[in-house]
Amino acid sequence: MTITFLQHQWKSFWRSKNTSKNIAIRIMMAVFILYFFINMLVLSFFLDDILKKSFPSANVISTFNSFLLYYFLVDLFNRFQLQELPTLSVKPYLNLPIRRNQIVNYLSFVSLGTLFNLAPFILTLPFLMKVVSRQQGSPAVAGMLTAILGLTVLNHFFSLWLKRKVNLNAWWMLGFLGTLAIIACLDYYFKIISISTFSANLFYLITQNPTYSLIVLTLGLAMFFINHAYLKTNLYLDELHAATEAKKSSTEIPFLSRFGNLGDLVANELKLIFRNKRPKSALIMSFLFMFYGFMFYRNPEFASGHSAPIFCGMFMTGIFIINYGQFLFSWQSAHFDGILAHKMDVRSFFRAKFLLFALFSSVAFLLTIPYVYFGVKILVTQFIMYLWNLGVNTLIVLYFANKNYKRIDLTKSSSFNWEGVGATQWLLSIPLLVSPFILYLPFMWLGYPQLGLGLIALTAVVFIVTREYWISKLVETFNKNKYKIAEGFRNK
Amino acid sequence: MLKVLEINKMIEIQNLKKIYAGVTVVNIPQLSISKGEMVGLVGNNGAGKTTLFRLMLDLIRPDTGAVLSKQKNVAQNDQWKDYSASYLDEGFLIDYLTPEEYFYFIGGLYNQSKAHVDSLLVDYTDFFNGEILNRGKYIRDLSKGNQCKVGVVACMIQTPEILLLDEPFANIDPSTQIRLKNMLREVNQQRNTTTIVSSHDLNHVTDVCERILLMEKGVIIKDIQTDKNTLEELEEYFSVLN
Structure with a gap:
């Protein structure tokens, strides 16, 4: 049966239209x-x-041992963020004469195939062979490996179990992250507990008496059975997915209503962003990029030149345009037929995109004003790049949106999600990254950086002023490509 | 006399062909539908009904020929959108909106105020059967049948001259089916709406439509005015196929 499941999953992966056929x-x-x-x-x-150089006074093995538990704590955190729940859709099997145990076993088994489970061994095995086996013999190595295996299994099934819990009730996530934070505080700030000492002692004990490692392994197996039992009792369609539905309310955005029909379109797109997982994470990512400036501007060498502020300014005020815009129209793939068939003017469709981008860019520009602390020049450059984003980058993004035929499922999370990614996204990044520097660099080399900056500003303003013309061009291509776009979006 | 006929022609199809991978899925040399006609489109799966709808709505490009709406090619201008409403599948709904938000949005496209949309929606209270409005759900969380109700009513509030519905009876409950039939008759009588409805349920289409188009492999093989023998005739056709 497991083999059949594996075959099905293999087929579902390769035959899925979302699996990018792009080599x-x-x-x-x-x-x-x-x-x-x-x-x-x-x-x-x-x-x-590395360990010898970093901690010359300590014994290498005990330094190594003291780090192991930290690794697994970080690993747990990473797993929680990135590890995917096994994706076999159990729905078609539940009504067939297949025992629940088989389904659950399969789900547990197949979930093991992730890089997270390979990494601890790749990281430790060479060290164990090189150092530990020479100094303390192979039983010690066997003990260590068993313990590492136990911890890996523990982390693995704990994170799966936790994720399922979180899916049903988000408070579990807060509880989990809170516990991790408390542990970190107690260790780092208050020095009440010391994970490193505990880790060193634990693994010292295991190297001395390898049978202790079986205790760790037992913990891992216990977690496996907890997860197994949980899955088995909860293998119901409505319970495996988020069931606790909060009451959804209709919202209005009064500010946008003054834009009339255009405002309605933008309001819809804002709702799209806030009510769906993937665009929402694109937005959150954009806000994290606001801190980009700190990385560069703190370095006086960068802050004094123009290149870094041009780069940072463009990203900080335009990251939403880039991040969200690269999948443009794909976000609306689920109702693209509706967009085409309804009484919706293509021109206002495009104008709404400009308005949306302008809104987000303006917010980003306002939020990055505090960087004026590093010099007025930086603020000026950021403002110029803000104009550049409005004038040029929005156009580039919309130009490529007309060539994007890939459907996106809005409800899936964005980490490691390659759905909707195609050649367009790679192509798009080139003009976005390069174009301002094409204008700026020649002048910088000639010794007139200000002129280069001025040219960027001028170009930006020219494009903003001539926007209506460019919208006509975009509408023209859209009308030519719309069948192809709609066709692509219908392919689930 | 000829002039009058021309004006009455709402939809005209000329030499329309759509070919996918060498297979002709729609092939209609000539078809015209006059104002106020209620047309039922029947045919087995793969007969080309949905493709025909998509061609009429300019969602796919025909390989040859054209669909004219009020003598104007739908692929060349957007005027038909002002007086046509359609619901083919969930792809027409914006699924992350609540039904209310969606209705307001659709109303907004025709410059209708929220209050106006609200007043229109009152007429559909029975049709909604308390399952659509104020339920605190996004459209994506509704059942297929309820999504269909949202799509149909979204069409109605556009007060269209041409109404296209693809399998509206498929997912809705029997009471709603009957209400929908009454609704279609009503708009046809009151506003002289030209309606094209596809369905697998022969009872429903023969009941509500005065003209039946039977499609097979992309071709309209029968174009009949409904009378008391039509249902029998159709049942005979479909049973012979088996």
């Missing part, structure tokens, strides 16, 4: 993962040297 993206993913692994391998091979 370039697969290669990119593979390269990323490979790169990660090579980094980890290099790190683990030289771990003993």
